[in-house]
Amino acid sequence: MAGGQDKGSAQADDIAMRGGGYYSLATIGAKHVIDAATALVLAEIERMALPRGRAFTLADFGCADGGTSIDMVRAALGALRARDAALPLAVVYCDQPRNDFNALFQIVNGETTIESYRDAFEGLHVSASATSFYRPVLPPGSLDLGFSATAMHWLSAKPCEIAGHVQAVGAEGAELAAFAEQGRRDWETILCHRARELAPGGALVFANFCRDEAGRYLGNTTGVHMFDRFNEIWRAFLAEGRIGEAEYRAMTLPQYYKTVEEFAAPFEDPGSPVHEAGLRLQAIETRVTPCPFAADFKRHGDAALFARAYIPTLRSWTESTFFGALAAERGPEARQAIIDAYYDRYEAEVRAAPEGHGMDYVHAFMTARKVA
Amino acid sequence: MAGGQDKGSAQADDIAMRGGGYYSLATIGAKHVIDAATALVLAEIERMALPRGRAFTLADFGCADGGTSIDMVRAALGALRARDAALPLAVVYCDQPRNDFNALFQIVNGETTIESYRDAFEGLHVSASATSFYRPVLPPGSLDLGFSATAMHWLSAKPCEIAGHVQAVGAEGAELAAFAEQGRRDWETILCHRARELAPGGALVFANFCRDEAGRYLGNTTGVHMFDRFNEIWRAFLAEGRIGEAEYRAMTLPQYYKTVEEFAAPFEDPGSPVHEAGLRLQAIETRVTPCPFAADFKRHGDAALFARAYIPTLRSWTESTFFGALAAERGPEARQAIIDAYYDRYEAEVRAAPEGHGMDYVHAFMTARKVA
Structure with missing residues (x-):
């Protein structure tokens, strides 16, 4: 389940296009996050010793269709070209096998x-790897700068169902502990693979969904709590007999939002394989990126327009999990009808009472380096 | 127009699947060619000094969906792993941007x-590059073994229309000279890019469509001359008023089949940039690979079955050029109707008189090396 579903897709055409250089509202929030992380990338490129005898390799892990990172990659390549007019440059886009690489x-x-x-750069080599970031992607010592945004909250597996909620932010007790432990092990796995791939002196720049110092996370900053809405509408479907108890329970997103302390831990523990592999956390800070749909609503004030634009972005990264929670015996048409009704209900709620709805992004921006 | 259209596609599902390890008749002929070239690949791997400090890189130029070369790649990786248990291995699949990389x-x-x-190899890194082989694909000095089969007859551009035929095998005079010159320049371009990509001591193994020492080429070995049939049916459509004169003329495949001498020339001319770049032709020989559809027909004797199975493979690599030759003003439905009628006519011919029809492959198998 690795991969940047939140970053949208060129195929998600139910979102209207808008002018002014924005290609799709569905991706613009995720793009703002990457644009904000670009300064960290450029700072690493500036201080790094450039490779000799091989290409400088920049990889985007969980790239989706590559649209949201395209300006970051252009800026990175420009900075590299400014430092060295002849250095061969390689960009490797990585995502899970089911990603749409043709769109990329x-x-x-x-x-x-x-x-x-x-076409702006000579000596540029672009490729793609259909490999999850939970596996080795690149040959050892071949990576100079690894980037990832809004992707690594997807766990490699769901440790258990969450009985009373749809996401780990609503888990408690043993269930919460199981998700935290899965998140811990997955983070260590990701970092160990990247440590092996990095050349000495190479860097990682990640913008990962997090739970920040104020307890905020995606869709829970001010106003309506997005994941509680997901859960309560799903629970209403159970109460109305539209879905069964097992179906309610099976809707558990394989995601976990780490705190700054959880992100930092494997770098700081001298006994951790991440520390042993030579990875050091250089900096970490949290940032909130406003929901572009809610911002648009503040300008236009049209609740129906807001609801119609907002729900598809929620749908894009939750629908397959909701669909999978429904009993296979229902058949695909009946399952799809329930899913359609579910998002219609959420849209109707937003239309009726739009204030406070919105999906602000809450990220931890971090830079790590492999000791030279 | 680079890319292995002849190698079929996982999407070409109008060809029935068959058992016994063959996944599709449409690709099995092209697969036989690659299986035959595998010994040349293994011989190069055997004699080569293996890289240190970087992955051994094998690239398939014009890979299509990767199905026809999958056993060759497995054999190559097995030979490399037998020589070195720990060497990182990289496979890079390369084809033009419009190739179906999701299928790959x-x-x-x-x-x-x-x-x-x-999953059979540890330390294996697979990636893809959506880049024509007429452009740089890989960073300089990073390629150990470059492979290509049944792809490099596609020219980078059509130098002119062929007035009285659909393929350069039917061209004469200035038109033939223009195609030969385009083929010469394109071949030099391909080799210069590969020479730059190859590490010293690296090798190229190509199985390219050719005109052999006996004057044979694809679909012209014994019996019916495939390209003449293409041309004569297209001319009949002109005579019947189904297409116009300009449409008849515009049907010119951007292909050229070189002779052994034409393939060898840039390696042997000390003034050529290919020779200057250190590429040397190690061996070249021509081989005929029988048409699997005609072979099947010999067994089953059912003319209708043969015609129905055979025409789609011809269609797979000619249809887009026929479609493009038709006037845009007709609109897509009318153009498609003409195309459908065209292949129906060819199929009816084969059904009525199947003997002699078939598309034997005629290839030049060659090995070249970059001086160490």
Whole structure:
């Protein structure tokens, strides 16, 4: 379940296009996050010793269709080219096997309305790997800068169902502990693979969903609590007999939002394989990125327009889990009808009482380095 | 127009599946060619000094969906692993941007009925580049073994229309000279890019469509001349008023089949940039690979079955050029109707008089090396 579902897709065309250089509202929030992380990438490129005898390799782990990171990659390549006019440059896009790599290549090759960097650089080599970041992706010692945004909250597996909620933010006791432990082990796995791939002196820049110092997380900053709405509507469907008890329980997102302390732990523990592999956390800070749909609503004030634009982005990264929770015996049409009704209900709620709805992003921005 | 259209596609499902380890008749001929080239690949791997400090990199240029080369790649990786238990191995699949890379990754990740090698090797890194082989694909000095089969007859551009035929095998005079010159320049371009990518001591193994020493080429070995049939049916459509004169003329495949001498020339001319870049032709020989559809027909004797199975493989690599030759003003439905009628006519011919029809492959198998 690795991969940047939150980053949208060129195929998600139920979101209207808008002008002014924005290609889709569904991806613009995730793009704001990556644009904000670009300064961290450029700082690493600036201080790094550049490789000799091989290409500088930049990898985007959980790249989705590559659209949200395209300006970050252009800026990174520009900074590298400014430092060395002849250094071969390699960009490797990585995501899980089911990602749409055709859409990725169309975007990166400049075949869409998104402006690509591909023809702006000589000596540039772009490739893609259909490999989860829970596995080795690149050859050892071949990675100079590993980037990832809004992807690593997806766990490699669901440790258990959450009895009374749909996401670990609503878990308690043993269930919460199981998710925290899964998150801990998955984070260690991700970092150990990246440590092996990194060249000495190489860096990682990640913008990962988190639970911040004030206890905030995605869709829970001010106002309506997004994950509670997901849960309460799903529970209403149970109460109304639209779904069964087992179906209610099986809706558990394989996600976990770590705190700054949880992100930092494996770097700081001298006994951890991450520390042993030479990875050191250079900096970490949390940031809130406002929901672009709620911001738009503040401007236009049209509740129906807001609801119609907002729900598809929630749907894009939750629908497959809701669908999978429904009993297979229902058949695909009946399952889809329940799913459609579910998001219609959420949309109706937003339309009727839009104030406070919104999905602010809460990220931990971090830089780590492999000792030279 | 680079890319292995002849190698079929996992999407070409109008060809029936068959058992016995063959996944599709549409690709089995092309697979036979690659299986035959595997010994050349293994011989190069055997004699080569293996890299230190980086992954051994094998690239398949014009890979299509990767299905036809999957056993070759498995054999190559096995030979490398036998020589070195720990050497990181990289496979890079390369094809033009419009190739179906999602299908490729599904096959290579073992998500189809085709048995993949992916889980058979530790330390294996698979990626793809959506880049034509007429451009730089890999960083300089990073390629150990470059492979290509049944792809490099596609020219980078069509130098002119061929007035009286659909393929350069039917061209004469200035038109033939223009195609030969385009083929010469394109071949030099391909080799210069590969020479730059190859590490010293690295090798290229290509199985390219050719015109052999006896004047034979694809679909012209014994019996019916395939390209003449293409041309004569297209001309009949002109005579019947189904297409116009300009449409008849515009049907020119951007392909050229080189002779052994033409393939060898840039390696042997000391003034050529290919020779200057250190590429040397080690061996070249031509081989005929029998048409699997005609072979099947010999067994079953059912002309209708043969015609129904045979025409889709011709269609797979010619249809887009025929479609493109038709006037845009007709609109897509009318153009498609003409195309459908065209292949129906060819199929009716084969059904009525099947003897002699068939598309034997005629390849030049070659090995080249970059001086160490």
